[in-house]
Amino acid sequence: MAKPTFNPEEVTKIIRGRRSQFPAQFKENDPVADSIIEEILENANWAPTHKLTQPWRFIVYTGAGLKTFGDYQAEMYKMRAEKNGTPFLEGTYQKFKETPSKASHVIALLMKRTEGSGIPVMEEISAVAMAVQNMYLTACAHGLACYWGTGGPTFWAEAREDFGLEGEDMLMGFFYIAKATSDTLPEGKRTPIGEKVSWVRE
Numbered sequence: 001m002a003k004p005t006f007n008p009e010e011v012t013k014i015i016r017g018r019r020s021q022f023p024a025q026f027k028e029n030d031p032v033a034d035s036i037i038e039e040i041l042e043n044a045n046w047a048p049t050h051k052l053t054q055p056w057r058f059i060v061y062t063g064a065g066l067k068t069f070g071d072y073q074a075e076m077y078k079m080r081a082e083k084n085g086t087p088f089l090e091g092t093y094q095k096f097k098e099t100p101s102k103a104s105h106v107i108a109l110l111m112k113r114t115e116g117s118g119i120p121v122m123e124e125i126s127a128v129a130m131a132v133q134n135m136y137l138t139a140c141a142h143g144l145a146c147y148w149g150t151g152g153p154t155f156w157a158e159a160r161e162d163f164g165l166e167g168e169d170m171l172m173g174f175f176y177i178a179k180a181t182s183d184t185l186p187e188g189k190r191t192p193i194g195e196k197v198s199w200v201r202e
C-alpha cells in the first residue's frame, strides 16, 4: 500500500489530550452509536502483535446486557463473600450491580493464548494493552468518556470459566464507554519524562 501521510501534531494532540473519565462523568441513558463502538473495536484489532497471534478478545455489553453484567458481578461478589468469609458490604454490592448501567457500552478485555505459539505471556498481555490504547484514543477522538477498569471479576478465579478462559488466558479488565457530561477534561498529571529516561550516546 502507499505510505499514508500523517499529521504528527494531531497524533501528539490526541495522545496528550486523552483522559480517563469515570462513571460520575457519564451521561446516562444516552447510548453511543454501535457504529462508533465497531470503529473502536476495529482500531483495537490493528494493534501490533508478535507473530500475529492477535490475542485480544472482546465481549461487548450494551442495552439490557449492561444489567446482565451488573447482576452477574454483584451476585458473584455476594457468592465470594459467603464462600470466602470476606466482608459483604451492601454498598459495594449495589455498586457492582448499578455501575455498568451508567455506561453506554462496557467491553470485557480478554487475552487469549495461542497454543504452541511460543510467545511469552508478557508479550500477549502487552499486545492487548496496545489494543486498549487504540480503543482509548479512538473513543477520546470521538469526544467520549471512557476508562479501563480492573475491578469486579478481573481477578476473580471463579469468573474465569464464565469468560471462557483456559490456562494462561486472562481477563484484563473492562473498558467503560459513555457520552460525556462535560466539555472539559481533568488536567493531566505526569512527572517529567526526563526522570524516567537515560540515554546512552557512546
Ligand SMILES: Cc1cc2nc3c(=O)[nH]c(=O)nc-3n(C[C@H](O)[C@H](O)[C@H](O)COP(=O)(O)O)c2cc1C
Pocket (backbone or CB within 6 Å): 018, 019, 020, 021, 022, 147, 148, 149, 150, 151, 173, 188
Ligand atoms: C491497566 C490499567 C488498569 C486501570 N484500572 C483502573 C481501575 O481499576 N480503576 C480506575 O479508576 N482507573 C483505572 N485505570 C485508569 C487510571 O486510573 C488512569 O489511566 C490514570 O488515572 C491516569 O489518568 P489518564 O488515563 O486520564 O491519563 C487503569 C488504567 C490502566 C492502564
